[in-house]
Structure formats: structure tokens, C-alpha cells
Amino acid sequence: PQDPRVLDSMLPYLTAYYGNPHSRTHAYGWESEAAMEKARRQVADLIGADSREIIFTSGATESNNMAIKGVARFYKSRKKHIITTQTEHKCVLDSCRSLETEGFRVTYLPVKRNGLIDLKELEAAFQPDTSLVSVMTVNNEIGVKQPIHDIGEICRAHKVFFHTDAAQAIGKIPMDVNNMKIDLMSISGHKIYGPKGVGALYVRRRPRVRLEPLQSGGGQERGLRSGTVPTPLAVGLGAACEVAQQEMEYDHKRISQLAERLVTKIMSEVPDVVMNGDQEHRYPGCINLSFAYVEGESLLMALKDVALSSGSACTSASLEPSYVLRAIGTDEDLAHSSIRFGIGRFTTEEEVDYTVQKCIQHVKRLREMSPLWEMVQDGIDLKSIKWTQH
Amino acid sequence: VNVVFVDREGRRVPVRGRVGENVLHLAQRHGLELEGACEASLACSTCHVYISEPHLSRLPAPDEREEDLLDQAPLLQENSRLACQVLLSSALEGAQISLPRVTRNFYVDGHVPKPH
Numbered sequence: 407p408q409d410p411r412v413l414d415s416m417l418p419y420l421t422a423y424y425g426n427p428h429s430r431t432h433a434y435g436w437e438s439e440a441a442m443e444k445a446r447r448q449v450a451d452l453i454g455a456d457s458r459e460i461i462f463t464s465g466a467t468e469s470n471n472m473a474i475k476g477v478a479r480f481y482k483s484r485k486k487h488i489i490t491t492q493t494e495h496k497c498v499l500d501s502c503r504s505l506e507t508e509g510f511r512v513t514y515l516p517v518k519r520n521g522l523i524d525l526k527e528l529e530a531a532f533q534p535d536t537s538l539v540s541v542m543t544v545n546n547e548i549g550v551k552q553p554i555h556d557i558g559e560i561c562r563a564h565k566v567f568f569h570t571d572a573a574q575a576i577g578k579i580p581m582d583v584n585n586m587k588i589d590l591m592s593i594s595g596h597k598i599y600g601p602k603g604v605g606a607l608y609v610r611r612r613p614r615v616r617l618e619p620l621q622s623g624g625g626q627e628r629g630l631r632s633g634t635v636p637t638p639l640a641v642g643l644g645a646a647c648e649v650a651q652q653e654m655e656y657d658h659k660r661i662s663q664l665a666e667r668l669v670t671k672i673m674s675e676v677p678d679v680v681m682n683g684d685q686e687h688r689y690p691g692c693i694n695l696s697f698a699y700v701e702g703e704s705l706l707m708a709l710k711d712v713a714l715s716s717g718s719a720c721t722s723a724s725l726e727p728s729y730v731l732r733a734i735g736t737d738e739d740l741a742h743s744s745i746r747f748g749i750g751r752f753t754t755e756e757e758v759d760y761t762v763q764k765c766i767q768h769v770k771r772l773r774e775m776s777p778l779w780e781m782v783q784d785g786i787d788l789k790s791i792k793w794t795q796h
Numbered sequence: 797v798n799v800v801f802v803d804r805e806g807r808r809v810p811v812r813g814r815v816g817e818n819v820l821h822l823a824q825r826h827g828l829e830l831e832g833a834c835e836a837s838l839a840c841s842t843c844h845v846y847i848s849e850p851h852l853s854r855l856p857a858p859d860e861r862e863e864d865l866l867d868q869a870p871l872l873q874e875n876s877r878l879a880c881q882v883l884l885s886s887a888l889e890g891a892q893i894s895l896p897r898v899t900r901n902f903y904v905d906g907h908v909p910k911p912h
Contacts, residue, residue, distance in 0.1 A: 458864075481874065614863050616872065625900065629868035 407752055408642075409599040415645035416601065419638035427637050428626055438637045445644025449606050452647040453572075453591065454582035461607045461627045462635045462643070466573040466594035467497040468620075469607035470540075472631065473569045473590040474501040476617030477538045478510055485537035491515045491523055491552075492733040494542055495571055502540075520684035521550035521734045529560060538567050543575035547730040547746060548683035549692030551579070558587030567615055573597050573605075577650025578658065578689060583608060589615050595639065599751060600646030604639035607631075657751050658690070664749050664758050665690040671762045676769050680740060682731060693747045694731075696740040699779040700772045705745060708768040712761045715746050797884045801828050802894040813884045819845070819893065820880040824911040831899060831909050836880035838862060841869035842899045843879040851891035855882060871896045 419441060425434025427442040443457065450457040463469045478488055490502055492514045502512045513531045515523050523541065539561050544551050554570060561568035572581060573594035583591060591608040595601050609615050609630065623632025650657075673679050678698040697705065702716040716728070727741040736744070745765075749758070773779040778788060801809040801823055813822045820843045823830045831842035838861055847855070852875050858866070862881050866872060879893070903909070 480872070483874070611860070611863070616867075616874070618872075622870075625868050628864070629870075 407599065408596075408601060409646060409649055409751070411649050412600050412642050412645045416638045416642040419641050423637070425637075427635055428624075441641050442635055442637055445640045445642075448644035448648045449593065450608075452577060452581070452651050453593075453608060454584055455608050456611065458628075459608055459611050461609060461631050462640050463605050463607055463631055464603060465605040466495075466571060466592045466597070467605075468631075469592035469594075469605050470495065470497045470571055471501050472607055472617060472620050473592060473609075474498060474538065474540055475505060475620060476630070477567055477569070477590070477615065478505050479508075479618040480616045481537045482510070485535045487511045487513070487533045487536040488538045488540070489513045489515060489528070489531050489536060489566075490540040491517060491542070493517050493521065493545055493547075493730045494540065495546060495573070498540055498542070498571060517733050519735050520687075521545060521548050521682070521730075522552060522684055522687060523557075525553065525556055525560065528557065532564050532566065536564070536566050538569055540569040540571070542571040542573075543581070544572075544579070544689045544692070545683070545730060546574050546692065547728055548694040548734065549574075549688045549690075550683040551575070551687045551689055553687070554586045554588070561589075562587045574689065574692065577647060577654060578691065580654065583610070593643075595643040595646060598646045598650045601639050601642040604636060604643045606643065653751065661749050661751075661753075662690040664753060664755065665693055667755070668747060668749070668758050668762055669693060669695075671759075672765060675766045680736075682734060682736060682744060691749045693749070694744055695747065696731075696736065696744040697769050698740060698743060699776050699782060700743050700769055702743045702745060704772060705743070705765075705768055708772070709761070709764055712757075712764065714748075714761075716742075716744055797886060797889055799884070799888055799891045799893055801826070802892060803828055804895050804897055815884055815886065817884045818880060819882040819884060822884065823879060823893075828895065829908050830879055830895065830911070831901065832880060832911060833901065833909075838865065838878070838881065840900070841865045841878065842901060844869040844872075844876060844896055844899060845879045845882075846873055846875045846894040846896065847877050847882070847888075848892040848894075849875065851888050852877070854887035869896075869900060870898055 423437055425438040427438040429435030446460045447457040449460050488502060488510060490498060506512055515527055515531060517523050541552050541557055543554050558568050567589040569590035570588055571592045573592055574597055575581060576593050577598035589610045593606040595604040617630050619630045621632050626632050680696040682694040682696060706714055706716055731741040731744055797815060798812050801811060803809060809826060811826050818836060820830055820832050820836055833842045834840040862878050866876055
């Protein structure tokens with residue numbers, strides 16, 4: 407949900423202060439421009455950047471598209487190779503696929519069973535004409551945190567630009583673009599309790615990263631993203647970033663406690679539950695559990711008064727099980743039974759307890775009905791069964 | 797110092813200039829269509845040109861304000877510079893300096909502004 411403080415900061419710009427921030431000649435424009443620049447500074451402060459390095463976009467999808475396609479196309483006369491991972495967000499993978507049709511080569515790095523990439527494989531993947539490496543900071547489906555610091559060092563050593571999709575990480579874990587040697591970073595408004603429809607892209611100035619703009623027009627946002635910046639949304643994003651910076655530590659402690667509570671309670675009552683992704687290098691608020699011998703969709707429908715998903719929002723319409731879970735080597739039957747629990751700033755303890763209780767109740771009920779569960783109880787090894795077609 | 801300008805239609809114009817002369821003014825003296833709207837005061841991107849290697853690497857690196865303005869120039873490439881910030885020197889001997897097809901000022905009707 408949107409933080410009420412964010413809404414408070416946005417309202418004046420939706421009502422009285424309606425000037426176009428790019429109008430240089432009158433007071434309506436000046437006051438909107440001042441608000442936009444203040445928001446830019448708030449976003450920059452959260453990640454340790456200069457405010458001139460922040461470009462407002464329509465969301466992290468646009469930022470990812472701009473970063474990947476923009477950098478690749480600008481340097482295409484000399485560099486035609488890109489490295490990314492198999493667990494990236496769909497917009498990153500789709501941008502890479504469309505670049506492949508333009509003649510670029512893309513290496514999709516596999517991940518280990520715990521969801522993290524192997525740094526040695528990353529080193530081996532570099533080629534003399536690599537222009538960009540894109541690795542997301544925190545995965546949106548299993549919550550694992552990649553070793554961004556180490557990846558940044560490796561990229562710097564190879565003089566290759568490093569882009570990270572930090573939509574799930576910003577405002578939740580401390581990020582510093584200089585410390586982590588990040589050259590491009592995507593930011594999403596609605597992931598940090600801000601408004602939907604706005605995001606940002608951090609583009610490093612020293613050493614300068616050049617992009618071919620996706621949107622042509624009047625040259626706003628340093629010529630990289632033309633179009634009027636939506637002042638109320640940008641102000642909301644800025645306020646969300648400032649609030650997140652202040653509340654980061656407290657939120658993290660609270661969410662860790664709630665996550666611990668949820669996982670311990672479920673795992674103590676119900677056997678054969680697997681947590682997908684590394685236990686240690688993760689963000690606590692995104693938990694993905696697989697309940698063996700239970701079908702994920704039926705569990706979700708049983709828990710329909712709790713907002714859960716078996717994947718991410720952007721893949722909830724598709725029928726295939728999550729490619730992220732497949733990349734970490736989950737068996738297909740476990741991949742179908744996975745549920746993602748998201749815990750945030752506004753989740754209460756009662757909500758967690760309710761979810762846990764309902765979850766345990768329905769898992770037990772569905773397992774009673776499941777023939778696979780019966781067979782396991784009888785000691786049959788499911789993998790030895792030959793399933794026949796009727 | 798001898799350099800070769802390549803104008804928008806691809807015509808090669810060899811010119812000769814003195815060391816220390818500003819490349820924008822050199823181009824304008826020889827009738828090339830570099831607008832120079834801000835009169836070399838580092839405030840626009842209309843004198844955007846492409847400079848050939850290895851001459852480009854021999855030039856001093858652009859300062860931050862020039863980089864900022866280059867960001868706003870359309871059809872940017874890795875060998876782009878602002879001509880008003882490049883001074884002729886022996887390092888540029890034999891360089892090929894090409895004009896991009898468009899600048900930020902929208903003269904889609906074919907209008908060519910007089911040098912400022």
C-alpha cells in the first residue's frame with residue numbers, strides 16, 4: 407500500500423500546484439520544477455548518488471528497458487555481448503531477447519541451487535566485446551540477495567558497465583552506488599510504498615555511461631527520456647524514498663521477526679515444506695515456500711482471503727510454473743506447489759498468525775485428499791513410479 | 797594543421813587552419829553548416845561533430861559541462877565532441893571531422909541558419 411505520508415506529499419501537486427515542471431517562464435513551472443528537483447535529490451540520497459544522475463521514468467520496467475537496450479545500442483559498433491542471469495525479472499529477459507533479434511549475443515548465467523550466481527562463472531562469461539552485465543539485487547520471487555558488491559568489483563576490473571534492477575531492494579536494504587560500483591540502477595515507485603506509474607533510473611556520470619534514448623522528444627531528463635515528468639508521481643517517489651531511508655532499519659527488524667514467526671510456525675506444524683532460495687543471503691520480507699504433495703493453485707484458492715501468489719504478479723496470468731524456481735533446480739512437482747508470502751511495512755502480527763493458521767489447516771486438508779501423500783505415508787518412493795496414460 | 801571536414805551530404809572539404817584555432821570557427825569560415833548557436837560559450841549542442849580515431853584519443857578529455865551538453869545532442873556516438881571546445885593542434889593533423897545529420901534545433905524544413 408502507499409504510505410500515507412507519501413499521499414500527503416503528493417496531494418498539493420494533484421490539486422493546486424499543477425504547473426509543468428519544464429516550463430521555465432512562469433511561477434507555476436518554477437514551483438513544480440522545485441518539487442521535482444527536491445524529489446530527485448531524495449531519490450539520490452537513498453542510493454548515495456548525485457541528483458543529476460537520477461532520471462524519472464514510468465516505472466522499473468521502463469528503466470530496465472532503457473538501461474539494457476540503451477547501453478547495448480549505443481556501444482553496438484564495438485560491443486555486442488551482454489551478460490545477465492536466468493532469474494531476472496521478465497522485462498530484463500524480454501529486453502535481452504529482443505536485443506538478440508537485433509544481432510546481439512546474450513549469456514544467461516545459471517544460478518546455484520540457493521539462487522545465487524557463481525562468481526567464477528561470471529568471470530568466465532566475460533568476452534572482449536561485453537558491454538553490460540545486468541544482475542538484480544533482490545529476486546522478486548524467492549527473495550535472495552545477490553553478491554552485488556563482488557559483482558561490481560568484477561565488472562569494474564573488466565571495465566564493463568554494471569546494471570542492477572534494484573526494485574525490490576531499494577529502501578529495504580542499504581544501497582550505495584559508489585560502494586557497490588553500480589553504473590545503472592532501476593528503481594520502482596510502488597515497491598517502496600510509493601505511487602504506481604513512476605520509477606527512476608540511476609545513470610552514472612563519472613565515468614560517464616551513455617545510453618541511446620528509447621523515447622525521442624524535447625530532450626527532457628538529460629535527453630535520455632523525453633516527456634513531461636509527472637510531478638505528483640515524482641514527488642511521491644521522492645517522499646517514499648525519504649521515508650524508506652528513515653524507516654529502513656526499524657522495518658527490517660520488524661519484518662525479519664514476522665518472517666521468522668511465519669516460517670517457524672508453518673514448518674513446525676507441517677512436514678515436507680521447502681524454503682526456496684538461500685537462507686542467509688536473502689531479504690526476509692519475500693518468502694517462497696514449496697509444500698510437497700499439495701497443488702499450489704488449489705492452496706491459493708483455499709487461501710483466497712489472503713493476498714498470496716505462486717510466482718510474481720507479472721507471471722500470475724501465465725500457466726507455466728515459475729522459471730525462477732526451475733533455474734534453482736526445483737523439481738517440477740515442487741515448483742507447482744510453491745507459494746510466495748510477502749511481508750511489508752504494513753503487515754500486522756494478526757495477519758501473519760491468521761495466514762499461518764489457515765495455511766496449516768488447508769495444507770493438512772489438501773494432503774488428506776492427495777493420493778501422492780497417501781503413497782508417501784505408505785513408504786512408496788514417488789520417483790520409482792511409472793505413471794501411465796489412460 | 798590540415799583536417800578534412802565531411803559535411804551533411806558526405807562531401808569532403810579539406811581545410812587548413814592555424815594551431816590554437818577553434819574548430820567551430822574554422823568550419824564556419826569555410827562555409828560548413830555548423831550553427832554554433834551559443835557562440836562557443838558551452839551552452840548548446842549545435843556544434844556537435846564526430847572526430848576520427850586516433851585523433852580523438854589524443855585530445856584532452858571533455859569536461860563535465862561538455863559531457864552534459866553532449867548527452868542532449870541527438871545521434872550521439874562514441875566519437876562525438878563539441879567543436880567549439882576542440883582547439884586545433886598538431887595532434888589533429890589529418891583528422892576527419894564529420895557533421896551529424898541533425899542537431900537539436902529542429903530544422904526539418906531544410907532551413908540552414910547563418911553562423912552566429
